[in-house]
Amino acid sequence: xxxxxxxxxxxxxxxxxxxxxxxxxxxxxxxxxxxxxxxxxxxxxxxxxxxxxxxxxxxxxxxxxxxxxxxxxxxxxxxxxxxxxxxxxxxxxxxxxxxxxxxxxxxxxxxxxxxxxxxxxxxxxxxxxxxxxxxxxxxxxxxxxxxxxxxxxxxxxxxxxxxxxxxxxxxxxxxxxxxxxxxxxxxxxxxxxxxxxxxxxxxxxxxxxxxxxxxxxxxxxxxxxxxxxxxxxxxxxxxxxxxxxxxxxxxxxxxxxxxxxxxxxxxxxxxxxxxxxxxxxxxxxxxxxxxxxxxxxxxxxxxxxxxxxxxxxxxxxxxxxxxxxxxxxxxxxxxxxxxxxxxxxxxxxxxxxxxxxxxxxxxxxxxxxxxxxxxxxxxxxxxxxxxxxxxxxxxxxxxxxxxxxxxxxxxxxxxxxxxxxxxxxxxxxxxxxxxxxxxxxxxxxxxxxxxxxxxxxxxxxxxxxxxxxxxxxxxxxxxxxxxxxxxxxxxx
Amino acid sequence: xxxxxxxxxxxxxxxxxxxxxxxxxxxxxxxxxxxxxxxxxxxxxxxxxxxxxxxxxxxxxxxxxxxxxxxxxxxxxxxxxxxxxxxxxxxxxxxxxxxxxxxxxxxxxxxxxxxxxxxxxxxxxxxxxxxxxxxxxxxxxxxxxxxxxxxxxxxxxxxxxxxxxxxxxxxxxxxxxxxxxxxxxxxxxxxxxxxxxxxxxxxxxxxxxxxxxxxxxxxxxxxxxxxxxxxxxxxxxxxxxxxxxxxxxxxxxxxxxxxxxxxxxxxxxxxxxxxxxxxxxxxxxxxxxxxxxxxxxxxxxxxxxxxxxxxxxxxxxxxxxxxxxxx
Numbered sequence: 001x002x003x004x005x006x007x008x009x010x011x012x013x014x015x016x017x018x019x020x021x022x023x024x025x026x027x028x029x030x031x032x033x034x035x036x037x038x039x040x041x042x043x044x045x046x047x048x049x050x051x052x053x054x055x056x057x058x059x060x061x062x063x064x065x066x067x068x069x070x071x072x073x074x075x076x077x078x079x080x081x082x083x084x085x086x087x088x089x090x091x092x093x094x095x096x097x098x099x100x101x102x103x104x105x106x107x108x109x110x111x112x113x114x115x116x117x118x119x120x121x122x123x124x125x126x127x128x129x130x131x132x133x134x135x136x137x138x139x140x141x142x143x144x145x146x147x148x149x150x151x152x153x154x155x156x157x158x159x160x161x162x163x164x165x166x167x168x169x170x171x172x173x174x175x176x177x178x179x180x181x182x183x184x185x186x187x188x189x190x191x192x193x194x195x196x197x198x199x200x201x202x203x204x205x206x207x208x209x210x211x212x213x214x215x216x217x218x219x220x221x222x223x224x225x226x227x228x229x230x231x232x233x234x235x236x237x238x239x240x241x242x243x244x245x246x247x248x249x250x251x252x253x254x255x256x257x258x259x260x261x262x263x264x265x266x267x268x269x270x271x272x273x274x275x276x277x278x279x280x281x282x283x284x285x286x287x288x289x290x291x292x293x294x295x296x297x298x299x300x301x302x303x304x305x306x307x308x309x310x311x312x313x314x315x316x317x318x319x320x321x322x323x324x325x326x327x328x329x330x331x332x333x334x335x336x337x338x339x340x341x342x343x344x345x346x347x348x349x350x351x352x353x354x355x356x357x358x359x360x361x362x363x364x365x366x367x368x369x370x371x372x373x374x375x376x377x378x379x380x381x382x383x384x385x386x387x388x389x390x391x392x393x394x395x396x397x398x399x400x401x402x403x404x405x406x407x408x409x410x411x412x413x414x415x416x417x418x419x420x421x422x423x424x425x426x427x428x429x430x431x432x433x434x435x436x437x438x439x440x441x442x443x444x445x446x447x448x449x450x451x452x453x454x455x456x457x458x459x460x461x462x463x464x465x466x467x468x469x470x471x472x473x474x475x476x477x478x479x480x481x482x483x484x485x486x487x488x489x490x491x492x
Numbered sequence: 493x494x495x496x497x498x499x500x501x502x503x504x505x506x507x508x509x510x511x512x513x514x515x516x517x518x519x520x521x522x523x524x525x526x527x528x529x530x531x532x533x534x535x536x537x538x539x540x541x542x543x544x545x546x547x548x549x550x551x552x553x554x555x556x557x558x559x560x561x562x563x564x565x566x567x568x569x570x571x572x573x574x575x576x577x578x579x580x581x582x583x584x585x586x587x588x589x590x591x592x593x594x595x596x597x598x599x600x601x602x603x604x605x606x607x608x609x610x611x612x613x614x615x616x617x618x619x620x621x622x623x624x625x626x627x628x629x630x631x632x633x634x635x636x637x638x639x640x641x642x643x644x645x646x647x648x649x650x651x652x653x654x655x656x657x658x659x660x661x662x663x664x665x666x667x668x669x670x671x672x673x674x675x676x677x678x679x680x681x682x683x684x685x686x687x688x689x690x691x692x693x694x695x696x697x698x699x700x701x702x703x704x705x706x707x708x709x710x711x712x713x714x715x716x717x718x719x720x721x722x723x724x725x726x727x728x729x730x731x732x733x734x735x736x737x738x739x740x741x742x743x744x745x746x747x748x749x750x751x752x753x754x755x756x757x758x759x760x761x762x763x764x765x766x767x768x769x770x771x772x773x774x775x776x777x778x779x780x781x782x783x784x785x786x787x788x789x790x791x792x793x794x795x796x797x798x799x800x801x802x803x804x805x806x807x808x809x810x811x812x813x814x815x816x817x818x819x
Contacts, residue, residue, distance in 0.1 A: 181657040227606055227614065234603075235623035237683070242630075244649050245638055260652040303523045310520025319517060322525075331737065331797070332532065335744040335765050336790045339772045339782045340539030341531070346553050360531035363524050394516040423631040425747045426765075430773055441633035445751060448637050456648075459641055466634045474629050478622045481629060485688055486695035 005214055006150065012211035013147040013169070019204050020140055023100040025183055025195040027112060034190070035087050042080035049073045099192060103136050103179075103204075108186075115189040127186050135179040142172030143208060150215075162215060163225050169212050170229065177205055242467065249460040256456040271457035278458075280447075282465050285440040289422055292354055292439060296361035297417040301410050303362040308371035309398055313384060323372070326365045335426060342430045352434045357427060367413045370487055374409040375402075412484040415477055419470070440466050539790075543783035549776060556780070563784035574771075578785060580759060581767040584674070588749075588763070589742030591678035596686040597734070603686075604693035605719050610705065612715075621694070625687035632684070636751030639680050643667065670760040673753045677761055680748050689734055696730035697723055725808070732804045736797050743793055764789055 053069045099109040108129050119127070149165035180201050188194050216226050248256055252267040276282075311323050345356045379402065387397040403410075425441040432438060447462045474481060543563055547556035566572045567579070603624070607617050614620075627635065643650045646663035654660040666672040700723065708718050746765035749755060755762035764785065772782035806812045 178657060181659060185655075185657065185661070224612065224614070227612075231603075231606075231614075231616075231620045231624075235620055238623045238626050238687070241627075241635075241638055241642060244642065248649070257647050259656055260649045303527075307521050307524040310517045314514045314517025314520065316514045316517035319521075322521060326524075329528070329532070331740060332536075333740050333744055333790065333793050335746060335768075336786045336793070337532070337535045337539050339768065339779055339786055340537070340542060341535035342772065343542060343547070343553050343779060344535050344538050356531070360527060363528035363532060368524065388513070394513065394519075398520075419629050423629075423633075425631070425633045425750075426769070430769075441631050441747075444631070444633040444637050448640055448751065456641070459637075463634055463638050463641070467630050467638075470630050471626075474626060478625075482621060482625060482691055485625070485628075485691045 005217075006153070009211045009215045010147065010150050012207050012214070013143060013150065016143055016204065016207040016211070017140065017147065019200060019207070020104040020136075021102055022200055023102045023198055024180075024200045024204065025101045025197050027099040027101065027109065027188060027192040027195055029090070029098055029191060029193075035083060035090065039080065039083050039087060042076055042083060046073060046076045046080060049076060101195070104140060107133060112186075112192055113189040115187040118187040127182070132179060132182050135175055135182065139172050139176035139179055142168050142175060146172060146208075146211075166212055166215050166225060169208055169215070173205060173208050173212065176208075180204070242471065245460050245463050245467065248457060249464045251457055253454060253456050267457055268461065271455075271461040274455050275458040275461050278455075280443065280462060282440075282443070282462070284436060285438055285443040285466075286469075288354075288437055289440040292357045292428070293418045293421040295354070295358040296421045297414050299358060300361035300364045300367055300417045301414045304364050304367035304413065305371050305403065305406050305410055306398065307368045308375055309402055311368070312372050312375045312379065313381065326368055330365045330369065338426065338430060341427075345431060351431055352437060353431075354437075356431055357421075357424075361417070361421070364417070367417065370413055371406065371409055373487075374406065378409075379405060412480050412487070415473075415480055416484045419473075419481070422470070539783045539786050542779055543787045545780055545783075547779040547783075548781075553779070563780045564788070566781060567784065567788060574781060577759065577762070578764075578767060581755075581762040581764050584761060585743055585745060585763040585765075588674055588678050588681065588745065588761070589739065591674070592681040592685070593735075593738055593742060596682050596689055596738075597731070599682075599686045600689035600693050603690045604697055605723060607690075607694055608697045608723075609715060621687075621691065625691055627684045628688045632747035633751055635680060635684065636748045639676060640667075640752050643672075643676055667753055668757050670757055673757060673761050677749055677752055680752065681742075681745070684748075685738070689738070692730060692734055693727065696727040700726045728804065728806065732800065735804075736800055739796060739800070740793055743789060 049069065049072050053066065053073060056066055056069060099111060101109060114127055146165045146168040149161045149168065153159040153161035153165070180197070183195055184197060186195060216223060243262065244260070247262060247264045249271060250264040250266065250268040251261065252265065252270065255261070255265055255267070307326075311319055311326075341356070342351075345351055350356050383401060383405075384397055387401050392400070423441065424439075428439045428442055432442070444463065444466050447459045541558070542556065544558050544560055545552075545556040546559045546562075547553065566574045569575060606612060606614060607621065642648055643666040645651065645665040645667065650666070651660065651663040655663065664672075666676060704722050704726075705718065708722055713721065744765050745763045746769065749761050749763050750766055750769070753761045755766055768782045768785050768789075771778045771785065
């Protein structure tokens with residue numbers, strides 16, 4: 001880190017710490033706000049009376065009726081004037097009566113009380129000033145720590161202290177941001193209104209962020225740390241929705257209504273019972289999906305390796321063309337042909353049958369391409385020759401000699417095929433209308449329906465049950481799956 | 493099975509050296525070809541044929557008549573009832589695809605360049621890769637309903653969280669807002685696919701000959717120069733392939749919009765695949781209109797792919813040679 005950078009970062013952090021002592025929020029006196037309602041009401045009333053009076057005049061009504069109406073107008077006007085005078089008086093000392101609040105050193109002003117009614121209505125967590133003050137002190141401490149470490153580093157070119165300082169800085173920013181949001185959300189009971197942030201919140205967050213960026217732009221180590229932080233954040237983002245899903249699967253409807261939580265509860269069996277009580281038979285869906293996925297995969301992998309072997313060992317007329325053709329049809333957009341596929345199956349009377357979901361897997365151009373690549377690299381033709389000399393037929397050679405060689409590649413493609421078939425939604429949705437034949441992704445759609453409207457927990461149980469097998473398979477086989485994706489993408 | 497015997501018969505040396513096994517190749521590829529013809533090619537032809545027929549309703553599946561290009565007029569005549577719906581879903585699809593693809597490819601490139609940077613030597617690369625890729629293998633239907641549940645109204649994790657930290661004072665109906673709904677779909681698509689793109693980019697970068705990087709190192713390239721001068725030009729074909737496959741996939745986007753928003757609010761998240769699905773599989777089963785829309789989409793995809801290949805073709809002969817040498 002250069003000397004100038006070091007100076008800039010230190011100055012920015014120092015400035016941020018100073019801002020902690022300036023007023024960041026105001027709690028305005030709400031008496032004026034309440035008065036405004038009365039003023040509006042009486043302004044409207046005067047206008048109404050006046051309109052009635054004008055109507056009487058135009059109708060030519062008798063004088064005593066007009067006088068009566070005039071008296072009503074005068075009385076209303078008098079009340080209105082009284083309110084207006086009150087408002088003016090209040091306005092003059094409103095600036096003085098508002099409670100101003102800075103993050104440090106103070107507590108929240110003693111006069112403030114939380115509005116219990118609004119807390120109950122909007123189902124937010126009960127605000128806890130104690131916890132809030134802890135957050136403020138923590139943010140201040142973290143930023144102070146960042147500054148101290150920076151000063152200890154003393155402007156030397158490279159120091160581990162800078163990295164630590166940046167980490168503390170980042171943590172400080174996050175805690176401060178959370179504290180400010182908390183402050184903004186406190187529901188305050190009259191006569192004071194909710195916090196109105198004065199605008200100081202922007203420099204409070206921007207200055208340390210700027211300091212962090214300046215520090216990060218200078219030091220290699222900090223860049224590394226930032227990459228780790230970003231990658232960790234992305235990983236958390238990948239897990240979080242699934243984590244929420246599993247946590248909410250164990251919480252009761254009441255708990256879910258109370259707010260978000262990252263800790264599981266104990267209502268899983270309860271939710272599961274509600275789910276199965278509504279004819280959500282996950283085992284049937286599981287069985288159907290498994291039949292289709294494994295049937296399609298077996299066919300896909302066996303016949304693709306057959307095709308790949310045919311293309312790489314035999315030099316028949318049209319084999320070159322066929323290979324180019326297979327490369328070209330990898331890209332055929334499948335869903336575009338859905339209508340024709342469905343109508344053709346309807347004509348063949350194959351609607352509500354698993355055949356159109358399993359048999360087409362035999363023609364899997366992507367798998368053929370990958371297996372052909374694998375064979376070209378790993379199969380020696382002398383092996384095939386030797387087998388022929390020993391008198392084996394061509395299919396026997398393939399089944400007994402070549403297939404075992406191809407097993408690793410077939411396994412990779414098999415995993416991909418199972419996942420692809422398992423996750424397929426549109427094709428089964430078109431073809432299967434019989435409820436007992438539904439696949440798992442089709443059953444998921446039911447969870448979105450009205451019968452689960454208030455049973456939040458059971459929806460999450462259903463989702464968890466559909467996602468869990470895949471998650472388990474993924475954690476067991478992620479190495480092979482990632483390898484399968486990698487080879488799938490690298491082709492020209 | 494009398495061939496081997498013939499091979500060893502005296503005086504037939506020609507047979508010994510040359511037995512024609514090549515005809516077996518046809519048997520090996522036959523299942524693929526037959527299934528392809530029946531289950532892929534014929535449905536495509538049938539879709540084209542239906543697009544010029546009068547196939548509306550179940551009865552017409554078995555006997556429809558060719559009536560010419562009447563169905564296509566639906567999509568090119570502003571007065572027709574389907575004109576707005578179709579082009580609206582077309583626009584939505586492109587918008588949602590671009591909004592997720594641009595950040596997706598940028599994020600994937602940045603992550604791939606970090607994960608393959610030999611000077612950086614990041615730890616836990618395997619773990620990061622595994623977690624970042626994870627959403628891609630979970631059933632899209634499950635993810636659609638999961639995000640629907642997370643962003644639901646009035647009580648759901650997203651609303652609870654935003655209220656707890658004080659960003660919102662009252663629950664927000666995400667799925668009543670066009671911007672929010674489109675953003676959520678784009679985000680989910682991005683979230684599901686940037687890991688996949690990243691893995692492909694990493695594989696592409698790993699495939700570049702290490703000699704080039706060593707040469708760069710000797711010549712004193714910085715990390716940035718290495719990335720812009722060596723990595724990026726050489727993985728261009730993979731970028732292009734990814735762009736085209738992502739476009740083909742993105743234009744057929746169905747699961748997430750269907751399960752997350754059902755095309756709402758007010759059809760602003762309806763996609764072409766959903767439009768086709770609704771025409772063919774709901775209501776009065778307008779197979780002919782659905783097929784015509786499919787054909788338009790098909791032609792669009794083919795033209796756009798060809799255009800992308802043409803626009804991004806390699807113009808620099810030096811790079812072309814280098815790439816060929818690397819292969």
